[in-house]
Amino acid sequence: MKTEHVSSAGWSLTPTSYLVLGLLAREGPSTPYELKGHVAATIGHFWSFPHALLYKEPARLATLGLLSEKRELDGRRRRLFTITDNGRQALREWLGQPASQPTELRDLAVLQLFFADLEPTTARLAIAREQVSLHRAQLLGYEAGERQDARPPAGAPGSRTIEQWRGVTLHMGLLYERAAIEFWEGVVAAVDAEETVAARA
Amino acid sequence: MKTEHVSSAGWSLTPTSYLVLGLLAREGPSTPYELKGHVAATIGHFWSFPHALLYKEPARLATLGLLSEKRELDGRRRRLFTITDNGRQALREWLGQPASQPTELRDLAVLQLFFADLEPTTARLAIAREQVSLHRAQLLGYEAGERQDARPPAGAPGSRTIEQWRGVTLHMGLLYERAAIEFWEGVVAAVDAEETVAARA
DNA sequence: GGGTACATGTAATCAGTTACATGATTTA
DNA sequence: TAAATCATGTAACTGATTACATGTACCC
Incomplete structure (x- = not known):
């Protein structure tokens, strides 16, 4: 199943990327733990994303400039991620291009x-x-x-x-x-x- | 999605493994290319398996003793794989244990x-x-x-x-x-x- | 203050994908 | 005999999974 989507800028995003971008766009700045909670309450019912992914993927997106990161210095040293304009743009582009591959039934x-x-x-x-x-x-x-x-x-x-x-x-x-x-x-x-x-x- | 299935012997098989085992059990000894054809004609309609997998996986199963391999020495040097009794046993065990994880909708x-x-x-x-x-x-x-x-x-x-x-x-x-x-x-x-x-x- | 659940991450592994590469056979 | 297509593989990469590891807050 080819699912990646290559941007004009050259990097390619996976479904996980869009999940993160979408959640941050809708819910506002969040920590990976909060993302985990959002996923569990919604799409996680039928598409599981291990929490490790929700810690790793935002970091990657941040290096691409699609998110910005702010880290607590004390206590739990949480990482708070915020979607940038570039991130919103990437999400918008993706949503404007309805998925055209027939869904696979990997069951x-x-x-x-x-x-x-x-x-x-x-x-x-x-x-x-x-x-x-x-x-x-x-x-x-x-x-x-x-x-x-x-x-x-x-x-x-x-x-x-x-x-x-x-x-x-x-x-x-x-x-x-x-x-x-x-x-x-x-x-x-x-x-x-x-x-x-x-x-x- | 956790899909692997661990045998009593300790190794674990993936869906691809069972695809190969199943096809060999039903169709008899086959080359990877023939497997590719079988897949394309049947389950490949809704679950794609890149051909590289159908060359790599049988080799792995052979090292586990679930398949035996016979290679042509001339011409195309095809590899002909045959399911062994152990292989049939593994397949049978798997079929006897209906998948119990709810299907995911990774769409x-x-x-x-x-x-x-x-x-x-x-x-x-x-x-x-x-x-x-x-x-x-x-x-x-x-x-x-x-x-x-x-x-x-x-x-x-x-x-x-x-x-x-x-x-x-x-x-x-x-x-x-x-x-x-x-x-x-x-x-x-x-x-x-x-x-x-x-x-x- | 000790146990337990909550929270936060990193590291290693691995299956699947993509890309590369070449040989064999047919057909025009 | 050249081109096209059929057939057969290997290698590199990478995203996802699994396992590990630790810190924090709460509750009894």
Whole structure:
């Protein structure tokens, strides 16, 4: 999967870069630890970013001039990163160019499904049912979270808080989980149908 | 995303490892180039594996005793890899343990969507519509491929040929694409609804 | 004041990607 | 026989992951 995006200036940014840029643009100056928190509350639900990345990547972006850094001298010596105008510009350019590579489905369960004919049919069913179960659990979590969410006031777009974004992210996850459940239930149904045919023969 | 799987013997295998093991188990002894072809015809539609991987990984598996290697001495000096009993065992163990980590959705477009509120609403629509369009195109391709496919004879499970597996893979892609389209159309609808609310206010 | 959870980082490793490079076969 | 394409690999790089290590604040 080729995901990098090369700027006119020559450096190339990864998805992680844009995650950091985006969070800093939306939430304002943050420490890596705060970034970690933001990620966990939102996109981290379906795209995990190990905390080490959120300490390393801002440092790199700072050397590129896309962030500025201010470090505490006492106590925890936190690093506070702020997005620069160049950073905002890079983010804007990226957002203006909608991703055009078809999404890949790098899914271990799918890979297992693909080879499950080497084992008895029960293996295929087990894989699919496990996925249905996992995605159902995720879905329940999202639905619960969604109910808890205060209805976002219909304000001007662009003025959202992280709290409201939690809702948007949850909704995103929700749609995805429903799709995944549909997918795996389809697999279960297909295996069942296949067994019926085999039994009839 | 933690995907590796540690065997009792201590080494750990990656998804790529199981891809190679699985293909060799199903298709019999193959050269890396043949693996490349198998991948392209099937799972490569939604999970790309650069050819370099399919040359490097078998070599590694051979040192672990999961494959055996036979090299031509003349001409192209092809390497022919065969799965060993240990290899089959490793594959079997893996298949017997359905993946239990919830699938991640590492999707650039989703990441863009997540930050699209920093830009005008049109950006969000552009991203979603681009995805709908991309996934529709993929879906059409799969549907065309499916129609071409001969109806697989209802034989004993486990006796499929690569040709028939092309059909299974296509069907898998088909289900996924439908889900993705549903997801992104949902996004478009949500943005539309949001605009309606905003306009009414 | 001792334990525990919170917070902050660095270092080593490694799989995957990209780039490079060349040989073999076919076809015009 | 030259060009194009098919086929086969190696090498360098690099982003992400894993593991390690330590410091700070709070609570009992």
